[in-house]
Amino acid sequence: MYLPLPPSPAASGPTMLSQCPLFIPQDLPGRVYDGFISAQDMDFRLRVILPADLQMRNARLECSWQLTKALHGYQHVVKQRLQHSSDLSSFMVELKSILDVALKNPNSSEASPAPHYYSCLVKDIDSLGWDKLVFVDNEFSTLKLKIEDSTARVHLIIVKLGARSNLQDIYNQALSALESLKVFWDALDEIDKKTWVLEPEKPSRSATVRRIAIGNNVSITIDVDPRHPTMLPECYFLGADHVVQPLKEKLNSNIHLWDPDVGLLQNIKDVLEIDFPSRTDFDKSDFSMECGICYAYRLDSAIPDQVCDDLHCGQPFHQACLYEWLNSLPSSRQSFNIIYGECPYCSKPITLKLLNKTF
Incomplete structure (x- = not known):
């Protein structure tokens, strides 16, 4: 019936x-x-x-x-x-x-949103504030939001929305994640402000590594764990052996002085027993970080990362420049991945470890 x-x-x-x-x-x-x-x-x-x-x-x-x-x-x-x-x-x-x-679309897991999806999304944006919306695509499925954390740092996040997404929840979760990185960014911001950071030249918020100038042709590279920014980071030194070796010894002997309740930069100073010069200090001195072969600081994106170990020289070089120089010398020789030759600056013996790098 x-x-x-x-x-x-x-x-x-x-x-x-x-x-x-x-x-x-x-x-x-x-x-x-x-x-x-x-x-x-x-x-x-x-x-x-x-x-x-x-x-x-x-x-x-x-x-x-x-x-x-x-x-x-x-x-x-x-x-x-x-x-x-x-x-x-x-x-x-x-x-x-x-x-x-x-x-x-048997392989797709999303259907087109219903009309109420858009009205709910507009209400969410109203609640957040339209000033936080930087970009939205034609289908309102991909948004770019501006988030300012508690220390006034501005972040941009890309949000891909599904039918079940709640923009307010996404925003709150992103803000919570950003706040969890506050100590990490505070530490790196202090380093960027108070020292001469050689690399990266313009660090992004995701960059965990800083190469910091210590003195003429001497630097330290630190790699900070974002989850534990107050703990001792991985440290690598670059410079002539007679300068770097004492720094390594101080790091090993003073590691017990590391205090997680003290700022990252101050801890590194205390452990190494040094004061980091600022970029201004270098500008006012006769310190030079230029390559002794091409006489430039930057070669493409690279900066000098090789130095002469002679006590009275210590001249820095780009790895690529030093490789070309040593390859051009009739007296140079190579054993596995190490090239032996003479420093183009002081003519004293110098070696270059290739580290699987090709030129």
Whole structure:
């Protein structure tokens, strides 16, 4: 026996009868519907049981295993539409649309958002503040947000939204993650401000490494753990052996002085028993960090990272420059990855370890 559909609010667009003619009511109150929903020339069995108040958010769906498989990856979208549909007719029209997309894109797990998705997103942006929105694509699925942490550092994050995403939650989670890095950034900001950082020239917030000038042709490279920024970082020295060796010895003998409650820069000073000169100090002195071969500080993106070990020389060189120089000498020789020759500055013996680098 065919029972007529109960009246639903007037709406433009396709109706359940036109979209799902094989899905019919099974009782007079219109609380139980059974039948088939069709998409892509396939029919799928579906049963919907509505509560006494006919509210869709409390409805129960009983899907055939074929329909469950077809909607795999889209269950959250179906549940969302169920929560926000005003009546069964509008829900079934949307369900057919979702099923069409799922069958056309079996490897995709996202369906097109419903209109209410956009209204909710606009409300989220209103709540956050439109000044925090830097970019949004045409589909409102990819956003770029500006976040300012508690120390007034400005960060940009890219957010790819799904049908279940809540922008406020995403923003709060990102802010929490940024706040967890406060001590790490505080430590590196102090180093960038109070020392001469040789590399990187313009460090990003994700950069954990700093190469810091100590003196003429002498530097230290530190690699800070963002999760434990107050602990002793990995340290590497660059310079002539007669200068670097005493620094290594101080690091080993004074490591017990490291205090996690003291700032990173102050700890390094205490352990090495030195004061780091600033860039201004170098500018006012006769210190030179230029390559003794090409007479430039930067060669492409590289800075001098080789030095002559002679006590009275200590001239720095770019690795590439020194390699070319030693290769041009008839008297130079190579053993495995080490080239032996003469310093182009003082003519004293000098070696270059290639470290698997090709030129």
